Amino acid sequence: MPKRGALVRIRQPTRAPIALLALLFGCRQGHPPDASSAGPGASPSAAEAAGAAELPAELPTDDGQWRMVAKDYENRRFSGLDQITASNVAGLKVAWSFSTGIPKGHEAPPLVENDTMYVVTPFPNDAYAFDLRQPGSGPKWRYRPGPSAAAQGVACCDVVNRGAALWRGKLIYNLLDAHTVAVDTATGAEAWRTKLGDINRGESMTMAPLVVKGRVLVGNSGGEFGVRGWLTALDAATGAIDWRAYSTGSDADCRIGPEFLPFYPQDRGTDLGIHSWPPDKWKLGGATVWGFISYDPALDLLYYGTANPGVWNPDMRPGDNKWAAGVFARRPDGGHAVWYYQFSPHDLYDHDGINENVLVDLQLGGRWRKVLAHADRNGNFYVIDRERGEVLSATAFGAVNSNHGVDLRTGRLIEAGEKKPQQGRVVREVCPAAPGAKDWQPMAFSPKTGWFYIPHNNLCEDVETTEASYIAGTPYVGANVRYHAGPGGHRGVLTAWDPVAARAVWRVQEKFPAWSGALATAGGLVFYGNMEGWFKALDAKTGKLLWQFQTGSGVIGQPISYRGPDGKQYVAVFSGVGGWAGSVVSADLDTRDDTAGNGWGATMKELPARTGKGGTLFVFTLS
Amino acid sequence: VTGRGGIPSLSAVAALVLIASSAAGCGRETRNLHPAPAASDVNATLADAQENAYAMNEGKRLYDAFNCTGCHAHGGGAIGPALMDTSWIYGSKPDEVFATIVAGRPNGMPAFRARLVDAQIAQLVAYVRSMSGLTSRKWAPGRNDSLQIGPAENTRDRQPPRGPEVLRP
Numbered sequence: 044m045p046k047r048g049a050l051v052r053i054r055q056p057t058r059a060p061i062a063l064l065a066l067l068f069g070c071r072q073g074h075p076p077d078a079s080s081a082g083p084g085a086s087p088s089a090a091e092a093a094g095a096a097e098l099p100a101e102l103p104t105d106d107g108q109w110r111m112v113a114k115d116y117e118n119r120r121f122s123g124l125d126q127i128t129a130s131n132v133a134g135l136k137v138a139w140s141f142s143t144g145i146p147k148g149h150e151a152p153p154l155v156e157n158d159t160m161y162v163v164t165p166f167p168n169d170a171y172a173f174d175l176r177q178p179g180s181g182p183k184w185r186y187r188p189g190p191s192a193a194a195q196g197v198a199c200c201d202v203v204n205r206g207a208a209l210w211r212g213k214l215i216y217n218l219l220d221a222h223t224v225a226v227d228t229a230t231g232a233e234a235w236r237t238k239l240g241d242i243n244r245g246e247s248m249t250m251a252p253l254v255v256k257g258r259v260l261v262g263n264s265g266g267e268f269g270v271r272g273w274l275t276a277l278d279a280a281t282g283a284i285d286w287r288a289y290s291t292g293s294d295a296d297c298r299i300g301p302e303f304l305p306f307y308p309q310d311r312g313t314d315l316g317i318h319s320w321p322p323d324k325w326k327l328g329g330a331t332v333w334g335f336i337s338y339d340p341a342l343d344l345l346y347y348g349t350a351n352p353g354v355w356n357p358d359m360r361p362g363d364n365k366w367a368a369g370v371f372a373r374r375p376d377g378g379h380a381v382w383y384y385q386f387s388p389h390d391l392y393d394h395d396g397i398n399e400n401v402l403v404d405l406q407l408g409g410r411w412r413k414v415l416a417h418a419d420r421n422g423n424f425y426v427i428d429r430e431r432g433e434v435l436s437a438t439a440f441g442a443v444n445s446n447h448g449v450d451l452r453t454g455r456l457i458e459a460g461e462k463k464p465q466q467g468r469v470v471r472e473v474c475p476a477a478p479g480a481k482d483w484q485p486m487a488f489s490p491k492t493g494w495f496y497i498p499h500n501n502l503c504e505d506v507e508t509t510e511a512s513y514i515a516g517t518p519y520v521g522a523n524v525r526y527h528a529g530p531g532g533h534r535g536v537l538t539a540w541d542p543v544a545a546r547a548v549w550r551v552q553e554k555f556p557a558w559s560g561a562l563a564t565a566g567g568l569v570f571y572g573n574m575e576g577w578f579k580a581l582d583a584k585t586g587k588l589l590w591q592f593q594t595g596s597g598v599i600g601q602p603i604s605y606r607g608p609d610g611k612q613y614v615a616v617f618s619g620v621g622g623w624a625g626s627v628v629s630a631d632l633d634t635r636d637d638t639a640g641n642g643w644g645a646t647m648k649e650l651p652a653r654t655g656k657g658g659t660l661f662v663f664t665l666s
Numbered sequence: 667v668t669g670r671g672g673i674p675s676l677s678a679v680a681a682l683v684l685i686a687s688s689a690a691g692c693g694r695e696t697r698n699l700h701p702a703p704a705a706s707d708v709n710a711t712l713a714d715a716q717e718n719a720y721a722m723n724e725g726k727r728l729y730d731a732f733n734c735t736g737c738h739a740h741g742g743g744a745i746g747p748a749l750m751d752t753s754w755i756y757g758s759k760p761d762e763v764f765a766t767i768v769a770g771r772p773n774g775m776p777a778f779r780a781r782l783v784d785a786q787i788a789q790l791v792a793y794v795r796s797m798s799g800l801t802s803r804k805w806a807p808g809r810n811d812s813l814q815i816g817p818a819e820n821t822r823d824r825q826p827p828r829g830p831e832v833l834r835p
Contacts, residue, residue: 196774507813518736523813632743633751637815639742
């Protein structure tokens with residue numbers, strides 16, 4: 044176990060003492076220490092600031108923009124802005140808002156660059172630009188890509204979209220019908236559109252791309268349709284496909300070569316993406332790539348998780364089912380794999396490994412370690428050496444009875460045998476449920492406190508696995524599931540987590556799953572929303588509720604903060620219930636069926652009475 | 667069949683009830699084990715399935731085997747709409763549900779015409795309509811072989827169809 048005493052290092056060693064002092068004494072020297080304030084990234088030139096060059100890896104000081112879904116390559120979701128603080132947040136008011144007119148789940152974050160805000164919507168995947176110098180004056184442009192309507196039939200969990208990327212005057216994002224588009228940020232005209240997958244085989248796209256070294260990195264969705272997962276790199280200028288790395292199949296297909304050296308022996312061997320499956324099952328093996336991607340410019344490594352192995356029923360796919368339910372480190376040039384670690388070998392519960400990997404440096408056992416932090420569906424919070432893939436700690440952050448944590452010697456998850464699903468039997472009280480202790484909802488990291496802020500679930504399930512037949516374009520699941528609240532009776536939690544001590548510092552309970560992203564700010568605040576429509580600000584140190592606003596529909600979006608042209612700090616978020624957990628409302632499900640929404644009927648019965656449908660962008664500032 | 671004193675004996679009444687009920691249920695379990703791939707009279711095939719317990723139970727089996735469960739759950743809906751409520755986007759009549767399954771619908775419902783014969787689709791139609799109580803309780807399934815997900819089909823009250831709320835394209 045790592046030694047106690049959390050300290051968080053600003054990445055550039057020469058700056059670390061100042062940052063540490065600031066942390067220790069809470070002193071404020073002009074700008075507070077910002078997670079993205081140091082590091083190898085070059086200072087942005089005027090041309091870069093104008094969007095004419097590639098985004099720098101990290102910004103020397105917080106320029107008040109929000110140019111990637113998670114703000115930085117490290118996926119920290121931390122804003123260095125500090126105008127809005129614990130003492131004045133009570134005066135936060137709506138500056139302006141905008142209705143998208145779409146009654147589906149709004150999971151995307153707004154992006155802000157050069158006094159312009161960009162948002163993308165769920166299906167039909169419209170994009171809007173807003174001139175922030177004229178707040179409330181309506182969109183500057185609207186782009187309507189018109190994806191195929193049939194794509195809605197292969198979107199497992201509402202027709203969401205998780206955000207866009209900005210690169211040299213282009214807004215780049217994925218359409219539900221498995222295309223990636225680039226739109227001119229000045230005019231809203233389409234620059235390119237590339238077909239990545241086939242909806243007739245069940246492939247869709249919902250994730251947010253990341254642009255690294257001129258390449259757009261995108262992955263597919265469809266793990267409930269027997270698709271084969273991949274990460275694909277496109278030329279950001281033209282949309283041409285550069286490389287594709289599959290998550291199942293031969294080493295060549297998975298771009299596994301001489302550079303691949305996983306930390307644990309069970310991940311070493313030839314063509315494990317074939318041999319860890321029954322014959323040919325890898326072709327339907329899922330392991331899709333629908334979560335967030337991180338990038339470490341110093342190590343030149345991409346990090347992303349792979350989803351659940353295809354067909355939920357584990358009896359139909361004996362073996363470790365590589366490379367599903369794990370994390371890959373790859374080179375952006377060529378996509379070659381460097382290491383891999385499997386959170387859930389032979390996943391039993393639809394526990395995708397796609398949850399975001401947040402890159403931080405931590406002092407563990409007296410040594411500074413470059414780690415990635417990952418709160419998995421299986422209920423464990425992992426701290427992993429991001430150079431080599433060694434698990435440094437793994438600790439349950441939610442209610443778990445289906446595993447006993449991780450054997451740190453072998454790296455393997457220790458399963459609790461009595462909760463293993465068996466075909467034709469109902470196994471009850473399995474915790475966490477299929478959506479996991481945490482699903483897609485991205486956590487934030489504050490270098491000021493050194494803690495993670497994890498929006499997550501408190502759900503258990505009854506599960507019965509059944510023989511599933513593969514029919515292309517239809518669900519390939521083989522499980523009947525029914526979720527219910529975990530211990531305590533609440534279904535959601537926001538946990539402040541100390542990654543060094545590996546323990547929760549404080550928790551806030553939510554009636555329904557906390558399905559929105561989190562945002563941490565230098566003003567000492569944590570923002571997130573709940574499914575009843577309340578958008579909230581908490582004290583980052585104590586978890587005390589300081590402010591809340593009822594947005595009218597459940598909040599499942601990713602909040603951001605930026606500095607407006609007027610120099611004021613703003614906070615922005617989509618409201619609009621839906622997503623897997625909210626489909627009871629967004630898809631008008633009938634909760635007399637416990638399994639409605641693939642398991643949510645029983646536990647979300649009250650949600651339709653608590654909130655209504657509809658997407659609205661809210662922008663807040665101090666009055 | 668009167669006993670002493672003109673009062674019908676209990677056993678005689680029981681026998682009558684038995685005869686009457688078995689006569690009424692004559693077609694209930696009729697099984698057409700060798701249906702033609704394409705029905706010569708689709709409407710007759712559909713009508714027969716609506717009043718046949720065997721057809722509905724076969725429909726229930728096919729509903730799971732052909733992955734209807736994955737999209738519509740056990741009637742509550744998921745990727746696709748709920749089937750146990752009053753809302754019918756493309757119509758609730760047997761021929762309308764039949765057309766939906768055969769040819770698919772534009773917002774994601776796949777076409778199953780290449781995967782099932784007409785008689786099987788008629789069985790699916792009967793089962794789907796039983797989910798919202800549109801068929802008689804006499805024929806609707808009464809139990810699940812799997813996880814109990816809610817009230818059995820033959821205990822559900824009729825949900826009056828509200829007609830198309832979404833315009834057909």
